[in-house]
Amino acid sequence: MNDFTFHNPAMVVFGRGKEEMTGALVKQHGGKKVLLHYGGGSIKRIGLYARVVESLRREGIEFVELGGVQPNPRLSLVREGVALCKQDGVDFILAVGGGSVIDSAKAIAAATLTTKKDIWEYYMNDPNGVSQALPIGVVLTIPAAGSETSDSSVITNEDGAFKRSIGGSCLIPRFAVLNPELTFSLPPYQTACGASDILAHLFERYFTQVRNVDLTDRLLEASMKTILLHTPIALREPENYNARSEIMWVGTLAHNNLLNTGRTGDWASHEIEHELSGIYDIAHGAGLAIVFPAWMRYVYRKSPHKFVQLAVRVFDVDLAFEDEGAIVREMIERLERWYRLLGLPVRLSEAGIPEDRIGEMSGKALVGRQSIGAYQTLGVPDVEAILRLAL
Ligand code: NZQ
Ligand code: ZN
Numbered sequence: 001m002n003d004f005t006f007h008n009p010a011m012v013v014f015g016r017g018k019e020e021m022t023g024a025l026v027k028q029h030g031g032k033k034v035l036l037h038y039g040g041g042s043i044k045r046i047g048l049y050a051r052v053v054e055s056l057r058r059e060g061i062e063f064v065e066l067g068g069v070q071p072n073p074r075l076s077l078v079r080e081g082v083a084l085c086k087q088d089g090v091d092f093i094l095a096v097g098g099g100s101v102i103d104s105a106k107a108i109a110a111a112t113l114t115t116k117k118d119i120w121e122y123y124m125n126d127p128n129g130v131s132q133a134l135p136i137g138v139v140l141t142i143p144a145a146g147s148e149t150s151d152s153s154v155i156t157n158e159d160g161a162f163k164r165s166i167g168g169s170c171l172i173p174r175f176a177v178l179n180p181e182l183t184f185s186l187p188p189y190q191t192a193c194g195a196s197d198i199l200a201h202l203f204e205r206y207f208t209q210v211r212n213v214d215l216t217d218r219l220l221e222a223s224m225k226t227i228l229l230h231t232p233i234a235l236r237e238p239e240n241y242n243a244r245s246e247i248m249w250v251g252t253l254a255h256n257n258l259l260n261t262g263r264t265g266d267w268a269s270h271e272i273e274h275e276l277s278g279i280y281d282i283a284h285g286a287g288l289a290i291v292f293p294a295w296m297r298y299v300y301r302k303s304p305h306k307f308v309q310l311a312v313r314v315f316d317v318d319l320a321f322e323d324e325g326a327i328v329r330e331m332i333e334r335l336e337r338w339y340r341l342l343g344l345p346v347r348l349s350e351a352g353i354p355e356d357r358i359g360e361m362s363g364k365a366l367v368g369r370q371s372i373g374a375y376q377t378l379g380v381p382d383v384e385a386i387l388r389l390a391l
Pocket of ligand 2: 145201270
C-alpha cells in the first residue's frame, strides 16, 4: 500500500426531505449572498427549486440565480456566472442539480477568486494549480459524477470542443444534501448513465499496479456489487427508495477519494471518454459504457491478474474456464450485457458515432501530456486502437 493523506471535509446530509435544511447549511458555512446555480429546469418541475428558495428565505439569505447549465457544462456560462458573482458580491455558490451544475459551480467559484490567469488556462495547462475558490454547497439530483464531494470540475470549451478538468481541495463542496427521493424523477436513460459513471469510477480505482491493497480492493468490489444489483431494480421501480438510496450513497463513496487511499488509479478510460462527450455531446456515462469494454479488451493481456480477480469476485465468473483470457473475456461479455440491460450503447456505432474522427480524438486525448493511464500507460496509437475496438 502507498502512503497517503485522506482529507475530505464535505459534510453529507442524507435522507428524505433534507433539502429543507439548505438555507441553514449555507448559513452554517458562512454564506450570506448566494449564487443559486442550476440546469435546464428539472429542479423546477420536481418542486425542488421552490423548496430550496423557501429555505434560503427562511434563513434570510440573499441570492441571485443562474440557470441553464447544459450537460457537459460550457465555459461560456461559467464566464457569465463569474461576472454575476463579481457584480453582486456573491460569497457562496449553491449548486442544485447533477455533476454538470456542480462542475460549473466549481469553475465559477474558482474563477471568481483567480486573478493570476484566465480560468481556462488551468483546465488546459495547469490542472492542479487552482488554490482558492468561493465555498460551494450542493443539493444533488442525480447520482453519477460524484462531484458533490469530489475535488474536481470538468468543463467543455466550445472553442475547439476541449473537455478538460481541474482538481484541488478548495473545490470540495462544504456540504452535500443527498435525498434519494429527488432522483425518482430521473428518466431511465439518465439513471443508467449515472450508474455507468459510478461503476467507471470504481473500475478506474480498482485497476492499479499497486500491490497489497486488499481492504480498498474489497471495498471497491462491494461498491461494484451494489451498483450492479440495485440499478436494474431502480429502473424497474423508479420510486424504490431503498434502491435509489444504495445508488446515491455508492455514487458519492465511489468518488470522494476514500476508495483510492493507498493506491494509484488508471483513469485512461475517462480521458478517452472526455473526447467522445467533448466532440459528440453524448452523456458521459454512455461514453464510458462504450470505452470501458474496449479498454479492457486492449489492456488485459499485459496484466491479467486484476481482471481475473474482478471477474471471479464481482462478476461471478467460474475459474473452470480454460485460461485467464477466457475468464476475462467472459467477464467483459457479462459487463456488456449489464450495460445493454440498462439501455446503454456499448459500441460507437450504437451511439451514432462514425469512425472518421478517431484519429483526431486520439491526438486530442494526448494534447499537453506524454501518456494517459497508469495500469498501462497509453499513447496516441493505443488510444486509436481502443477506439477502433469500440467500433
Ligand atoms: O439540466 P436539468 O434539467 O437539471 O436535467 C438534467 C440533465 O439533463 C437531468 N436531471 C438531473 N437530475 C434530474 C434530472 N432530470 C430529472 N430529474 C432529476 N432529478 O439529467 C441530465 C444530466 O445531468 P448532468 O448533471 O449532466 O449529469 P451527471 O451528474 O452525470 O454529470 C455529468 C458531468 O459530470 C462530469 C461529466 O464529464 C459530465 O460533464 N464529471 C464530473 C466529475 C467530477 N467533477 O468529479 C467526475 C466524472 O467522472 C465526470 O467526468
Ligand atoms: Zn466519470
